[in-house]
Amino acid sequence: MPKASFKARLNEIIFGTEPGAGRNFDIFLMVVILISVAALFVDSISEINQKYGEYLFAAEVLFTLLFTLEYAARIYCSPNRKAYIFSFYGLVDLLATIPTYLSFFIPGAQHLLVIRIFRVLRVFRVFKLLHYISEANVLIRSLNSSRRKISVFLISVLTVIVVFGSLMYLVEGPKNGFTSLPRSMYWAIVTVTTVGYGDISPRTPLGQFIASIAMITSYAIIAIPTGILSAELIQESQRAMSSRKCDSCQKFGHEKESNYCKHCGEKLTPPYG
Numbered sequence: 001m002p003k004a005s006f007k008a009r010l011n012e013i014i015f016g017t018e019p020g021a022g023r024n025f026d027i028f029l030m031v032v033i034l035i036s037v038a039a040l041f042v043d044s045i046s047e048i049n050q051k052y053g054e055y056l057f058a059a060e061v062l063f064t065l066l067f068t069l070e071y072a073a074r075i076y077c078s079p080n081r082k083a084y085i086f087s088f089y090g091l092v093d094l095l096a097t098i099p100t101y102l103s104f105f106i107p108g109a110q111h112l113l114v115i116r117i118f119r120v121l122r123v124f125r126v127f128k129l130l131h132y133i134s135e136a137n138v139l140i141r142s143l144n145s146s147r148r149k150i151s152v153f154l155i156s157v158l159t160v161i162v163v164f165g166s167l168m169y170l171v172e173g174p175k176n177g178f179t180s181l182p183r184s185m186y187w188a189i190v191t192v193t194t195v196g197y198g199d200i201s202p203r204t205p206l207g208q209f210i211a212s213i214a215m216i217t218s219y220a221i222i223a224i225p226t227g228i229l230s231a232e233l234i235q236e237s238q239r240a241m242s243s244r245k246c247d248s249c250q251k252f253g254h255e256k257e258s259n260y261c262k263h264c265g266e267k268l269t270p271p272y273g
Contacts (some may be wrong), residue, residue, distance in 0.1 A: 006046075007076070007077050010073060010075075010076070010077040011077040011079070013025050014073060014077060015074070015077070015078070018061055025179075028071070029119075030119075032066065033096075033117070033119050034114055035063075036060065036063040036116060037058055037111075038117050039060065039063075040060070041054040042056065042118075043060075045187045045200075050263055060100055060270045061100060064097050064100035064101070066095070067096055067097050067116075068097045070093075071094060071097060074090075074093065081179055082252070089119075092102070092115065092119055092204060093119065095115050096115060096116040096118075096119060099115075118264060142235075144264055145235070146231075150225060153224055153225055157192070157221060160188075160192060160217060160221070161188040161189055161213075162185065162188075164188040164191070164192065164213075164214045164264075165181060165184040165185035165186075165187065165188035166181065166184065166209065167210050168184050168188065168202065168207060168210060168211070169181050169184035169206060171182075171202070171206050171207045171210060172202050172203065172204060172207045174186065174203070174206070176202065176203045177200045177201075178200065183232050184199070186200075187200045188214065190220070191214045191215060191217045192214055192215075192217065192221060193216070193218065194218045194219075194220075196214070233268050246261040246264060246266060246268060247266070247268075247269055248261060248266035249261060249264040249266070251264075
C-alpha cells in the first residue's frame, strides 16, 4: 500500500467517527481505557495488590505501551499535528501515558493514571451526542449569566462563616476543641453546608444556640443558588424559543422539541445539525 494511502486509511480509522472501522476503533479504545482504569482502582486495594500486584503492574505497562503507540499513530496521521498535540484530547492522550513511565523513578506515580478516564469523553464525538452537548451549553450559558449573583452569594457565605466561626471561637474556646480561628472556620463551613462531621461540637448552652442558628441559616443559604440558577435556566430556555424561526412563515417562538410550526404547520428545521 502506498505511504499516502496508508496514512489516509490510518487517519480514517483513528480519527473517523462514522459507522465502520473508525467507530469500532474508538469503541474498542474506550473499552480498553475503562479496563485500565478499573485495574488501577483494583490495584489500590492492599489485599489484591499483595497477591496480584506484579500482574497488575505488568498489565499497566502493556496498556501504557498500547496507548503510547496509539498516541504516536495519531501524531503520524494527523493532518495538523500541532493542532492535535496542543488540543484538549491531545494533551489528555499524552498525560495518560506519562505516569507509568514516571513510576519507574517515582514510586506511586502510576496512580495519576486515573486521568485516563477523561479519554472516555470521546464518546460525545463518537456517537455524536449533540443533544447532550447543546444541553450542556445551555447550562454553561446559564452559569455564565449568573456568575455575578453567585459571586455575591459566595462572598455573603464567607462573611457568615467568618461571623459564626469567630463567635464560636470566643464562646467555646480551646478547651472545647475550638483551638484557633481557622479551626473554628472549619467548623462553621461544615455546619453551614449541613455536612456536620461531628469531630468538633459546642459544649456550652450559648455555643449550642449559635450552632442552631448556623444550621437554620444553612437551609436559607442552600436555597439561594438554586433559585438563581433556575431563573437563568428559564430565561435561557425562553431565549432559545425566541431565536428559533420557521423558514416558511418567518415567525419565532417555537420550542426546541417542536417538529412543526405552530403558526403555519410547516416542518421546522431541526435545531441540531
